[in-house]
Amino acid sequence: MTPRGRGSQWSLHAAIAFAGLLLASCMHMPSAPPVAPALKLSQISFAALNGWADGDLQLAFTGFRRSCGVLALKADNAALGGLYAGTAADWRAVCAAASTATSSREFFEANFVPYRVSQTSEQGLFTGYYEPELKASRTQHDGFQTPLYGVPADLVTIDLGLFRDALKGQRIEGRVMGNRVVPYPARAEIARAGLPQAMTLFYVDDATDAFFLQIQGSGRIVLDDGSVIRALYAGENGQPYTAIGAVLIERGELKREEVSLQSIRAWIKAHPAEAQELMNHDASYVFFAEQPIGDAMIGAPGAEGVPLTPEASLAVDLSIHALGVPAFLEATAPDETGSDRAFNRLLMMQDTGGAIKGAVRGDVYWGFGKRAEEIAGRMKNQGRLTVLLPKARATRLGASAQFPGSR
Numbered sequence: 001m002t003p004r005g006r007g008s009q010w011s012l013h014a015a016i017a018f019a020g021l022l023l024a025s026c027m028h029m030p031s032a033p034p035v036a037p038a039l040k041l042s043q044i045s046f047a048a049l050n051g052w053a054d055g056d057l058q059l060a061f062t063g064f065r066r067s068c069g070v071l072a073l074k075a076d077n078a079a080l081g082g083l084y085a086g087t088a089a090d091w092r093a094v095c096a097a098a099s100t101a102t103s104s105r106e107f108f109e110a111n112f113v114p115y116r117v118s119q120t121s122e123q124g125l126f127t128g129y130y131e132p133e134l135k136a137s138r139t140q141h142d143g144f145q146t147p148l149y150g151v152p153a154d155l156v157t158i159d160l161g162l163f164r165d166a167l168k169g170q171r172i173e174g175r176v177m178g179n180r181v182v183p184y185p186a187r188a189e190i191a192r193a194g195l196p197q198a199m200t201l202f203y204v205d206d207a208t209d210a211f212f213l214q215i216q217g218s219g220r221i222v223l224d225d226g227s228v229i230r231a232l233y234a235g236e237n238g239q240p241y242t243a244i245g246a247v248l249i250e251r252g253e254l255k256r257e258e259v260s261l262q263s264i265r266a267w268i269k270a271h272p273a274e275a276q277e278l279m280n281h282d283a284s285y286v287f288f289a290e291q292p293i294g295d296a297m298i299g300a301p302g303a304e305g306v307p308l309t310p311e312a313s314l315a316v317d318l319s320i321h322a323l324g325v326p327a328f329l330e331a332t333a334p335d336e337t338g339s340d341r342a343f344n345r346l347l348m349m350q351d352t353g354g355a356i357k358g359a360v361r362g363d364v365y366w367g368f369g370k371r372a373e374e375i376a377g378r379m380k381n382q383g384r385l386t387v388l389l390p391k392a393r394a395t396r397l398g399a400s401a402q403f404p405g406s407r
Contacts, residue, residue, distance in 0.1 A: 063312050
């Protein structure tokens with residue numbers, strides 16, 4: 001998972017405690033980002049969706065039921081988020097119907113209306129992510145030398161929207177020094193000096209694996225005693241994320257069309273002396289928490305708080321979309337050999353990511369293991385997205401709906 005915004009539980013009280021220090025300091029509030037083009041939803045039929053008639057909807061249906069468990073905890077007037085999804089009340093009836101439905105296809109066709117999503121175009125970029133597997137130890141010995149840190153005790157997260165409406169949805173991370181909140185150390189400084197303010201959860205046997213675990217956001221840890229647990233995203237240092245593939249393109253080391261997880265790994269393996277310097281270009285640094293594996297066939301919880309389902313969960317831009325919304329993707333995806341094949345699939349919006357921006361943009365969760373890595377690492381394909389909305393919500397939206405550009 002790209003640092004995918006799985007929110008921290010400690011951020012709110014830190015924001016309240018230290019926001020006054022921030023506002024009193026010499027730091028300048030970041031300006032609001034530019035307004036994106038308007039979002040348009042256009043009603044279409046299920047028959048117009050390539051692959052709908054013969055596709056397997058059961059995985060998404062199971063994921064939808066999990067999302068309904070989260071929705072059940074919301075008040076009727078609670079907004080689901082994004083621009084178009086409405087309130088929890090709009091989804092009560094479809095969640096109730098899901099609890100007794102026996103046919104996933106009949107359930108979706110009877111209770112939802114498809115809306116094609118467009119912004120500047122109906123076409124957009126779809127990538128993939130996965131849950132890596134790493135070898136590690138709880139003690140530093142032999143080849144186990146690269147630390148994975150828990151959340152540092154001095155890290156604070158401040159919700160800027162509490163103080164400026166124009167900054168709603170924006171936050172900063174840092175630490176308090178004197179009467180000021182200052183940026184948290186970047187990756188290069190953490191790699192050089194360590195992080196005594198944080199507990200070391202594990203020591204990994206491969207620094208490159210540890211780096212890509214931070215990019216993906218969670219992973220399975222195989223300990224040297226044979227046990228397996230999960231390292232789950234718990235926070236980050238707030239420094240900007242930089243794709244090291246873009247750095248290699250700028251240097252002329254890789255061509256744009258060559259860049260993938262696999263090609264970046266190959267470059268690092270061929271240039272071990274330059275690996276840390278390259279990784280330091282990504283100043284962002286992710287911290288983890290331990291979690292039991294539980295059901296080994298499903299993934300770590302995404303931003304919605306429910307386990308991700310391989311090939312049925314999608315990370316999206318939450319300034320536009322809402323968690324818990326079903327969406328049909330018409331695209332292609334690589335197979336294990338790298339050749340593209342049709343990928344027409346119903347997915348559940350259950351996660352988000354810092355690199356996922358725009359209405360027709362998503363990151364497909366492929367699961368764990370070598371196959372998932374091979375596919376996710378190569379996926380960079382164009383596609384169309386169609387969201388499914390409850391009929392009650394569709395009645396109010398009509399045949400088409402347009403929303404002002406989101407920030």
